[in-house]
Amino acid sequence: MTEAPLIEVRGLRKFFPIVKGFLQRTTGNVRAVDGVDFTLNEGETLGLVGESGCGKTTASRCILRAIDPTAGQILYRTKGGETVDLAPMPQRELARYRAEIQMVFQDPFGSLNPRMTLLDNVGEPLLVNGMKSRRDRADRVADLLKLVGLRPEFMHRFPHAFSGGQRQRIGIARALATEPRLVVADEPVSALDVSVQAQVLNLLLELQQRLRLTYLFVAHDLSVVRHISDRVAVMYVGQIVELAPTNALFSRPLHPYTAALMRAVPVPDPRVNPADGVLRGEVPSPANPPTGCYFHPRCPFAQPRCAVEAPALREIAPGHHARCHFAGDLALAGA
Amino acid sequence: MPTDPPLLQVKDLRVTFGMDEGTIRAVDGTSFDVHPGEVVGIVGESGCGKSVTMKAILQLVERPGRLASGEILFRDRQGTQTDLAKLDPRGPQMRALRGAEIALIPQEPMAAFSPVHTVGAQIIEAIQLHATQEGRRVSKAEARETVIGLFRDVGISMPEQRVDAYSWQLSGGLRQRAMIAMALSCKPRLLIADEPTTAIDVTTQAQVLALLRDLRAKYNTAIIFITHDLGVIAQMTSYVVVMYLGRVMEQGPVDQIFHAPAHPYTRALLRSIPTIHGETRTPLPVISGSLPHPFNRPTGCPFHPRCPEAMPGCATATPKLLPVAERQSAACFLHHQEAEP
Known part of the structure; x- marks a missing residue:
């Protein structure tokens, strides 16, 4: 890649205050996103993976500015080639870029308005962006439905007439209505049945190639993330602990948490024995994270240094970053 | 291969839900055995009847659901078999069994x-x-x-x-x-785990699965493990029942199900899951179409509209579940010609 990245996130932080008592005094902060840096190049998929509460959803919502970040920069390269910072931008100015960054939601049942037909559901972003003629919108919606593999005649029906997989296609059609450049997909297949999940993953891959889309793909399922992503970022308690090209990450993880996460995934083959070395303990609370490395209380390789000194995200191999004092020195098995 | 007499035998279980719009056959002729200390997995997608089967065993099917027919034979500590389907769901016998002999781990502990x-x-x-x-x-x-x-x-x-x-x-x-x-x-001698790890994170899931494995070894408790996750099935169970739209498509020892699946649905399901080892960013083989609505149940074999190997007869007759190998049966005309009456 010689071009500048489409999005460059620097030092992104989002703290939610904990308020207590009658006076609503702030007694602490939930450090949901605690210094996240990554870049997204045009046409690639970055998978953001982690367990619940790791901040992956909050980070993705900050990029959409559905949540206002506490600190950090979100540098976006516009169509004209100039770079703007979305993080401090006022809503009025932001409206100009809203069409270019769209979202696909997890719940295909909750994210469509049940009282609007597909034409109105999928066409709403077009209306908002100034396509006033209903006929023009109908033409565009017909094209969009065809694009996601649904019949254009369906546009006069209501969402309840569709199955989960079809609804997710409708959600994707709506996200694509404004011809976005970046699509943020938050757990887009986790609510779907196994036999339908593959169809939606294939559709996302196909659309990316046809429309040169960039995806930020947020999910908890390692197998799904591995399947769809060019690069993967693993998050733990609000921080990226490892970021690498997909194959490098899965064949040679450099952070003990990544390796543990992979080992925890049950292999769909009864001839493979269950992995030993189950990770002990629980994910710490982002309101009260441990000292030093956030992973040290659960880490099988922890040294005294880990409890006092917080490691930085370092580049160990080209494009392969890990937040561990001993990254590269540990013998960690990949998948 | 278990030699003890089965602890639980489910025979041709049928559960229907009488709705205003018509009758839903949620479980439509399910049969399987559970031996002492064995872990049986019931796998299937939403609406396949796996949770209703579990509720029927515990006699917890709520109205308008009804046990239409079938036997649920449970062997007590003395060795006598009782048909749970004939017991009063609120009666003293059933209440003494529930929790004491057959216990449930529900999906949502919250x-x-x-x-x-x-x-x-x-x-x-x-x-x-x-x-x-x-x-x-x-x-x-x-x-x-x-x-x-x-x-x-x-x-x-x-x-x-x-x-x-x-x-x-x-x-x-x-x-x-x-x-x-x-x-x-x-x-309890039988534990029913209904998606016990679906709502929890993967590292916690690994802990819970390891715990269940240890407890089974320690107490010799039989477990019915209900899940949609084929990875969990492969790692936890020894015998697998594959369900689709209320019917058993295939059942057999776990190794057979994963390495010599007999039913096209099982084969398609196994192919369509992304794994942590497979090719990346390539199209996955898919099962075409979507799960039919319970009111629009296909005639004949319920899987035939989505089946890559469907034959003309599949739309008109429903195949019986018959043996295809040692302890393995499949309901598919690829293996035999016998239809349900």
């Missing part, structure tokens, strides 16, 4: 515990109740000691303090462990 009682109090209640039913008396202090012991067994740290915690004070993993402790409190 919803299963009462938020206004401590988890300890809820487990103590179950222990005392079932002891009374058997004509024994267990004091509250004794029951409490048992609960602390169970908490220690299932890996809850500081069990003396956690007994007095409310469910909402516990994390997801701890809550699920407390639920498992509750299910084990009366030393």
Whole structure:
């Protein structure tokens, strides 16, 4: 890649205050996103993976500015080639870029308005962006439905007439209505049945190639993330602990948490024995994270240094970053 | 290969739901056996009837659901078989079995515990109740000691303090462990785990699965493991029942199901899951179409509209579930010609 990245996130932080008592005094902060840096190049998929509460959803919502970040920069390269910072931008100015960054939601049942037909559901972003003629919108919606593999005649029906997989296609059609450049997909297949999940993953891959889309793909399922992503970022308690090209990450993880996460995934083959070395303990609370490395209380390789000194995200191999004092020195098995 | 007589035999179970719009056949002729100490997996997608089957075994099917026909034979400690389907769901016999002999680990431990009682109090209640039913008396202090012991067994740290915690004070993993402790409190011989790890994170899931494996080895409890996750099925079970739209498509030993699946649905399901080892960013083989709505059930074999190997006869006749190999049966005309009457 010689071009500048489409999005460059620097030092992104989002703290939610904990308020207590009658006076609503702030007694602490939930450090949901605690210094996240990554870049997204045009046409690639970055998978953001982690367990619940790791901040992956909050980070993705900050990029959409559905949540206002506490600190950090979100540098976006516009169509004209100039770079703007979305993080401090006022809503009025932001409206100009809203069409270019769209979202696909997890719940295909909750994210469509049940009282609007597909034409109105999928066409709403077009209306908002100034396509006033209903006929023009109908033409565009017909094209969009065809694009996601649904019949254009369906546009006069209501969402309840569709199955989960079809609804997710409708959600994707709506996200694509404004011809976005970046699509943020938050757990887009986790609510779907196994036999339908593959169809939606294939559709996302196909659309990316046809429309040169960039995806930020947020999910908890390692197998799904591995399947769809060019690069993967693993998050733990609000921080990226490892970021690498997909194959490098899965064949040679450099952070003990990544390796543990992979080992925890049950292999769909009864001839493979269950992995030993189950990770002990629980994910710490982002309101009260441990000292030093956030992973040290659960880490099988922890040294005294880990409890006092917080490691930085370092580049160990080209494009392969890990937040561990001993990254590269540990013998960690990949998948 | 188990040699003991089966602990539970489900024979041609049918559960229907009479709705205003028509009758839904949620479970449509399911048969399988569970042997002592065996882990049987029931796998399928939404609406396949796996949870309703579990509810039928416990006689917990709610109206408008109804056990239309079939037998659920449970062998008690003396070796006599009782047909649970014939018992009154609210009667003393069924109530004595539920919790004591057959226990349930539900999917949502948050919803299963009462938020206004401590988890300890809820487990103590179950222990005392079932002891009374058997004509024994267990004091509250004794029951409490048992609960602390169970908490220690299932890996809850500081069990003396956690007994007095409310469910909402516990994390997801701890809550699920407390639920498992509750299910084990009366030393059941059959444990039904309904998607026990679906709501929890993958590292916690690994802990819970390891715990269930240990407990099965320790107490020789038979487990029916209901899940949609083929990875969990492969790692946990020894015998697998594959269901689709209320019917058993295929059942057999876990190795056969994964390495020599006989039914096109099983084969398609196994191919369509992304794995942690496969090719990346390439199209996955898919099962075409979507799951039919229960009111629009296809005629004949329920899978035929989506089946890559469908033949003309599949739309008109429903194949019987018949043996295709040692302990393995499939309901498919690729293997035999016998249709349901």
